[in-house]
Amino acid sequence: MQNPYAPLDQTGVVINDLDIGVVVNTIREQGYAVVENFLPKDAITGMRRAFNSEVPITEMRAIGTETGRTWRAHNLLAKTRAADDVFLDPRLRGIVEGVIGRYNQINVTTLFNTLPGETKQFLHQDDGLWPIPRPHPPFLCNALFAFDDFTQENGATHLVPFSHTWSQPVDQSVESIQIEMRSGSVVFWEGGMWHAGGANVTTDQERMGLFISHQVSYLRPQEMQLLAIPPEVARHLPHKLQRLIGYHTFGLGVDGRDPLDVLADGIVVNPEARPADHWRHSYGLKDEN
Template identity: 30%
Template sequence: MSHNPMLAAAIDQTRARLTRDGWCILRSALPAATIAALDAELAPAFAETPFCQGGFYGETTKRFGRLLARSDRMASLVQHAVVQGIAEAVLAPWCDCIQLNVAQAIAIHPGAPAQMPHRDQDMWRVPAGALECLLNVIWPLTPFRDENGATLVWSGTHGAAALDPPPASAGIAAAMDPGDALLFLGSTLHGAGANRTQEARRGLVVGYSLGWLKPYENQMLAYPPAVARAFAPELAALVGYRQHRPNLGNYEGQCPSILLDSDTVRPLAAIDALRPDQAALIADFAAAQRDAP
């Protein structure tokens, strides 16, 4: 948790709303000018990207990833202090460290139907209601309104409520402006709304997941060492250049951050990266072996 009292208070207040309802909106999280500049940088990729295929992605929708490699401004979204602090606090009970799960741009074009309501963490076969695997954040690039397909969320459908029958009520359209951020848990029921206007609705989704899960976006391919070397160390760690104890995600038995130092690959000694309880068990076993007659 942050040692900055104002930041810690902002994290606690937002987290309280998030855990109560399963979602919340952080207003004016970033300057609108920052988001406008980012939208302009991504405009060529939106224009060049083909429409998706399949009923879930939506055939009137465009999606593309690798956003940290497309714009330096993305780091301010991915590493937003309040958002990342909330992600770490919410997911901490179930992991040693969090990871970036996805950074994806989405444009919902005119005529797009509403998306099927779903829970994002159902991508992993974890028991419903048992744990939180994911925190997703939607950053609008254009205004989100009910008529242009703003994300629909269902309050109180998170956590153990994921075991309940689907709600009969209509979802709440998360109306936002550029600079705002919609946070919702991986267990919260949600879906894109229908776009009934003549303009595309554009936004970005940034997701954080438990560090031991396979991420939605293959971060090592999205940001290979040659790209990640330009990242701040904390950002490189978030996209996967660190181990998750015990020894998960290693490279030749060491933290993959070693790949950020040089192109040269040399023989390496595998080094334990264990949880304290595991290290204690091994120490006790070794002591018992020494003391055995």
């Protein structure tokens, strides 16, 4: 039987003029792919404005750097609706399904701004958080959208091509490339890829980006989306986004019910009170939309 978690073969699939198969096969082969002009200018402008007003600056904090020159905000789906269209973009969905399969969910969402004075981050693998022996099938698919132009000078992300297939850690001095791309472009990489944020020590320019990481739906996300996004927010999200933040039908659901029914109606602890049609035992994976 075909493994339901197997990455989808997207060869020949074209969505809104983007050849998804080519992007996916490139990520599989070399570990990453860049798509230019993924987001139009007005989308970037709108998100910048919303992030500035809705994602309080006091909640931004530096992580993984000693300098304090990278500011970050996490848990974006709890705080703003400005990026929902990006999460639901059928091209993004098609690429993620091609890299890690159709049963996927959001792992972490980060808005970050690399400020002048930031030094190079250490090379790391984002999938190193889960102690799964290598080599292993891809289980993380990352996307980093450039709000500002990414240049070598302002710290464009370093990647070590092909390193997603390597079983041994790399030396920090290993050769890397920097992903220069214009505002609106996106770089995707497989979670096993060695990479690092670059140094921004010679410019007075910021490097702002939106990072969206997806993972297979059977792992615990790096940021626990089900708790991070309050139920009163989750209830009003688009249906697909609800599935993506973890309200999907993995395993037993909740008490045999679709988690989205529980989100809508609450937990029923008294079986006498439970309407019969609520009992839809859903052990295992279900076709869901």
